[in-house]
Amino acid sequence: MKLLLKGYRCETAKCAIEKRGYAPGQHGQRRKKFSEYGIQLREKQKVKRIYGIFEKPFRNYFAHADREKGVTGENLLKSLELRLDNVVYRMGFAPSRNAARQLVRHNHFMVNGKKVNIPSFFLKKGDEIVPSQKKLEKFPIKTALQTIKDKTQPHWLAFDPDTKKGVVQDLPTREDITIPIEEQLIVELYSR
Numbered sequence: 709m710k711l712l713l714k715g716y717r718c719e720t721a722k723c724a725i726e727k728r729g730y731a732p733g734q735h736g737q738r739r740k741k742f743s744e745y746g747i748q749l750r751e752k753q754k755v756k757r758i759y760g761i762f763e764k765p766f767r768n769y770f771a772h773a774d775r776e777k778g779v780t781g782e783n784l785l786k787s788l789e790l791r792l793d794n795v796v797y798r799m800g801f802a803p804s805r806n807a808a809r810q811l812v813r814h815n816h817f818m819v820n821g822k823k824v825n826i827p828s829f830f831l832k833k834g835d836e837i838v839p840s841q842k843k844l845e846k847f848p849i850k851t852a853l854q855t856i857k858d859k860t861q862p863h864w865l866a867f868d869p870d871t872k873k874g875v876v877q878d879l880p881t882r883e884d885i886t887i888p889i890e891e892q893l894i895v896e897l898y899s900r
């Protein structure tokens with residue numbers, strides 16, 4: 709399945725997933741049947757790889773989502789979407805979540821006027837994300853600001869190209885997350 713982990717490369721003909729529809733190697737064309745547990749585990753691994761999270765933090769996100777009111781799966785996806793590295797990616801500052809993570813780690817962004825270099829920083833409604841003044845002339849931010857006008861952003865995020873300021877206008881809903889994720893399988897896996 710195409711997870712768009714390589715940024716712009718997944719949109720070109722060089723994408724590895726589009727070269728073949730099966731695993732590489734001599735035995736790649738054999739068909740595997742997965743158990744119910746295997747299907748649930750693959751869904752969890754897919755979400756972890758999409759968002760670039762290891763097992764223990766992912767388990768903590770799930771525990772936090774389970775404690776909140778509402779549907780656990782939707783709460784989990786909402787908390788993953790509100791990470792700083794994901795918001796930077798969704799605004800269009802980076803071609804992939806990995807690149808956004810690196811930009812955040814290198815102090816390229818300020819949240820509410822303070823430098824933040826933690827990719828897992830949890831944003832709230834009304835938070836402002838601004839590129840650091842020192843980093844505005846650096847190549848990644850400079851090229852992103854030129855191409856950001858062409859990109860469509862989710863309605864829960866707003867970016868003003870004149871002031872170079874992004875705002876989390878609202879909390880994301882399940883309809884805003886366009887990645888093909890079946891969060892119910894993850895909930896079933898952790899509720900064993």
